Amino acid sequence: MKPIRFYYEFASPYSYISMMRIEELTAQHGIEVIYQPFLIGPLFKDVGWETSPFLIYEAKGKNFFRDIVREAEHYGLPPLQILDEFPQRGLRAARVALLGMAEGWGVAFSKAVYRRQFQQGLPIIGESDVKAVMSETGIENVNEVYEQAQGEENKGRLFEIVNEAKALGLYGAPSFVVGDELFWGNDRLTRAISYAQRD
Amino acid sequence: MKPIRFYYEFASPYSYISMMRIEELTAQHGIEVIYQPFLIGPLFKDVGWETSPFLIYEAKGKNFFRDIVREAEHYGLPPLQILDEFPQRGLRAARVALLGMAEGWGVAFSKAVYRRQFQQGLPIIGESDVKAVMSETGIENVNEVYEQAQGEENKGRLFEIVNEAKALGLYGAPSFVVGDELFWGNDRLTRAISYAQRD
Numbered sequence: 027m028k029p030i031r032f033y034y035e036f037a038s039p040y041s042y043i044s045m046m047r048i049e050e051l052t053a054q055h056g057i058e059v060i061y062q063p064f065l066i067g068p069l070f071k072d073v074g075w076e077t078s079p080f081l082i083y084e085a086k087g088k089n090f091f092r093d094i095v096r097e098a099e100h101y102g103l104p105p106l107q108i109l110d111e112f113p114q115r116g117l118r119a120a121r122v123a124l125l126g127m128a129e130g131w132g133v134a135f136s137k138a139v140y141r142r143q144f145q146q147g148l149p150i151i152g153e154s155d156v157k158a159v160m161s162e163t164g165i166e167n168v169n170e171v172y173e174q175a176q177g178e179e180n181k182g183r184l185f186e187i188v189n190e191a192k193a194l195g196l197y198g199a200p201s202f203v204v205g206d207e208l209f210w211g212n213d214r215l216t217r218a219i220s221y222a223q224r225d
Numbered sequence: 226m227k228p229i230r231f232y233y234e235f236a237s238p239y240s241y242i243s244m245m246r247i248e249e250l251t252a253q254h255g256i257e258v259i260y261q262p263f264l265i266g267p268l269f270k271d272v273g274w275e276t277s278p279f280l281i282y283e284a285k286g287k288n289f290f291r292d293i294v295r296e297a298e299h300y301g302l303p304p305l306q307i308l309d310e311f312p313q314r315g316l317r318a319a320r321v322a323l324l325g326m327a328e329g330w331g332v333a334f335s336k337a338v339y340r341r342q343f344q345q346g347l348p349i350i351g352e353s354d355v356k357a358v359m360s361e362t363g364i365e366n367v368n369e370v371y372e373q374a375q376g377e378e379n380k381g382r383l384f385e386i387v388n389e390a391k392a393l394g395l396y397g398a399p400s401f402v403v404g405d406e407l408f409w410g411n412d413r414l415t416r417a418i419s420y421a422q423r424d
Contacts, residue, residue, distance in 0.1 A: 069284075073282050073284075083272050083396065085268075085272075085394045085395065085396035086396045086397070088394055089394060089396070089407050089409055092406070092407070093408075093409070093413075096406075096416065100416065195284050195287055195288060196284065197282065197284035197285045197288070198285070207291070207295075208288050208291070209292075210288055210292070211412075213410075213412040214292075217295065217299065
C-alpha cells in the first residue's frame with residue numbers, strides 16, 4: 027500500500043472538495059495521506075499566468091463557476107460560497123497549515139479554512155481571518171503560533187514544498203502523487219486511491 | 226427528459242473515450258444524444274493557442290499523456306495509441322461525420338475514426354485515411370460522398386456548428402450541453418446524464 031501525497035491550495039474549490047472527501051475514502055482502505063498545503067501561484071507564474079486561469083480564460087472561467095457549484099452539490103457539501111475577491115490568497119493560511127501538520131492540528135485547521143471560505147463565504151486572506159480559524163480549531167497561544175508560522179524557517183519550508191511540487195511535475199490543484207504517478211484534480215482522487223492499493 | 230448535445234473533436238482522446246461510453250450510458254435511461262462533430266482549434270485560437278494546450282504547457286502535457294492512457298484502461302478500452310503527430314487534424318473526418326449524421330451512419334463512422342487513431346495507431350488526417358474508414362463503415366460511393374462532405378454546403382454547416390459552440394460557451398472537448406447547462410470533459414458525462422433526467 028503506497029501513501030498518497032495530497033497537494034492542496036486554499037484558493038482552489040476543487041482542493042476544498044478533495045479535502046472534504048479524502049479522509050473517509052482513504053481510511054476505508056487504510057491508505058496513509060501525506061497532507062501538503064502548497065501554493066499554486068508560483069507554478070502558474072512559470073507558465074505566464076499572473077492569476078487564476080479561470081480569470082484569464084473567459085469561457086473556461088464562466089463554466090468553472092457553474093461547475094464548482096454543481097460539484098459541491100454532487101458531493102453533498104453545503105451550497106458553495108464564492109467571494110467577490112477570487113482567488114483568495116491563501117499564503118498566510120498555508121504557512122499555518124504546514125506548521126500544524128507537524129503539530130497534529132493541520133488537517134482540522136485546513137478543513138476549517140475551507141469551511142470559512144466556501145461554506146460561510148468569509149475571507150481567509152488576512153491575519154485576523156487566519157487567527158479566527160486558528161481559535162476555532164482550538165489552537166492555544168494563537169499569536170505565538172501565528173508568528174512562528176510566518177517566520178523565516180517555516181516560510182522556507184513552504185517554499186521548498188512548492189519547489190518539490192514543480193519538480194514532481196505539478197501544474198494544478200489539487201494533485202495527488204502516488205509513487206511515480208501524478209494525478210491531477212478532484213476527479214482523479216478515486217484513481218489515486220485505486221493506484222495506491224496496487225502492488 | 227432533456228437531450229444531450231455531445232460535442233466531440235477527433236483529435237481529442239477524452240472525446241474518444243466519451244464516444245465509446247455515451248451510447249450505452251444514455252440508452253439505459255432513454256436519453257436522446259445529438260452528436261455534434263466539431264473542431265476545437267478555432268476555439269483555442271480565440272484564446273491565443275495555435276495548437277493543443279497539452280503541447281503548449283509542458284507539465285500539463287506530460288501528465289495528459291499519462292492520464293489518457295490510464296483513463297482508457299480505466300474504461301476498459303484497448304491500450305491507447307498516440308501518434309507522433311499529435312494532435313491529428315480531424316477536419317476532413319469531421320466534415321464526413323457531420324454529413325453522416327444526416328444519413329444515419331455518422332456515429333458508426335465516428336467510432337471507426339477513433340478506433341483507427343487511438344486503438345490501431347493509424348493517421349486520420351488525409352483523404353486516403355478518411356476514405357479507408359468510410360469503406361470500413363460500409364459506406365457506398367465513397368468518392369462521391371467524400372466530395373459532398375468536403376463541398377461548400379457541408380463545410381459551411383461545420384463552420385456554423387463551431388460558431389454555435391462558441392456562442393454556447395464551449396472551450397474544450399468533449400463538451401455536453403443539456404438545456405442551459407454546459408458540462409466539460411469526459412469526467413462530466415455522467416453528470417450531464419443525471420442532469421438530463423431532472424425535471
